[in-house]
Amino acid sequence: xxPRLPQLAESFRTLRANLLFSSVDRPRxxxxxxxxxxxxGKSTCAANLAVALSQMGKxxxxxxxxxxxxxxxxxxxxxxxxxxxxxxAENDWQTTLGKAIRRTETQGLYLLPSGERPPNPNEMLAxxxxxxxxxxxxxxFDYLLFDTPPLLQISDAVVLSQRLDGLxxxxxxxxxxxxxxxxxxxxxxxxQTDIIGVVLNDIxxxxxxxYYAHQYKYYxxxxxxxxxxxxxxxxETQVG
Numbered sequence: 001x002x003p004r005l006p007q008l009a010e011s012f013r014t015l016r017a018n019l020l021f022s023s024v025d026r027p028r029x030x031x032x033x034x035x036x037x038x039x040x041g042k043s044t045c046a047a048n049l050a051v052a053l054s055q056m057g058k059x060x061x062x063x064x065x066x067x068x069x070x071x072x073x074x075x076x077x078x079x080x081x082x083x084x085x086x087x088x089a090e091n092d093w094q095t096t097l098g099k100a101i102r103r104t105e106t107q108g109l110y111l112l113p114s115g116e117r118p119p120n121p122n123e124m125l126a127x128x129x130x131x132x133x134x135x136x137x138x139x140x141f142d143y144l145l146f147d148t149p150p151l152l153q154i155s156d157a158v159v160l161s162q163r164l165d166g167l168x169x170x171x172x173x174x175x176x177x178x179x180x181x182x183x184x185x186x187x188x189x190x191x192q193t194d195i196i197g198v199v200l201n202d203i204x205x206x207x208x209x210x211y212y213a214h215q216y217k218y219y220x221x222x223x224x225x226x227x228x229x230x231x232x233x234x235x236e237t238q239v240g
Contacts, residue, residue, distance in 0.1 A: 070114035083115025
């Protein structure tokens with residue numbers, strides 16, 4: 001084991017605590033993850049938080065609501081279908097839901113994959129049936145985490161997050177521009193979407209030559225969004 005892993009694990013527990021206690025009066029149990037642009041690491045961050053929450057003894061459902069470009073089924077080595085798109089397309093959707101929700105190898109953590117790509121993702125996420133599904137799942141699980149598409153390309157994330165307790169915005173160090181971040185924040189503000197926090201992802205501390213206390217790394221048997229291990233272990237993540 002790398003000597004840095006205990007420190008990284010503790011830092012991720014701090015990230016978990018920051019998110020969970022960001023609102024004392026109204027616990028945030030339904031959380032969306034998005035980013036300004038693709039490949040900022042939103043799926044990896046959502047998976048990390050889901051694992052950390054389950055390690056608290058909580059029952060957690062990770063929902064792949066990126067119906068256009070799903071990733072989480074590869075991360076957890078599970079089948080893509082049946083998934084969310086099939087649940088929303090079926091009349092007897094509660095029966096399909098029982099088949100679509102999968103157990104992962106992490107105790108207490110479940111995955112609802114995206115399913116096959118539908119012709120109308122935005123309409124599905126905005127549908128009355130999606131609202132009914134969220135209501136039902138919120139009664140069965142302690143926490144629901146939703147991986148959603150990038151904010152600046154399509155409106156899916158904004159549409160869905162309005163049904164939830166808030167959104168975590170993931171940006172990638174050295175990639176996400178200030179203009180993109182500003183546009184994403186403005187978009188969510190105009191839609192009255194509550195941003196819980198911003199995760200600064202993929203920091204190379206050896207390159208930048210500085211250190212932050214609140215960094216974490218997606219470690220163990222879980223990998224990046226493509227299910228591939230990152231070489232060199234250079235990349236870490238900070239929340240602010």
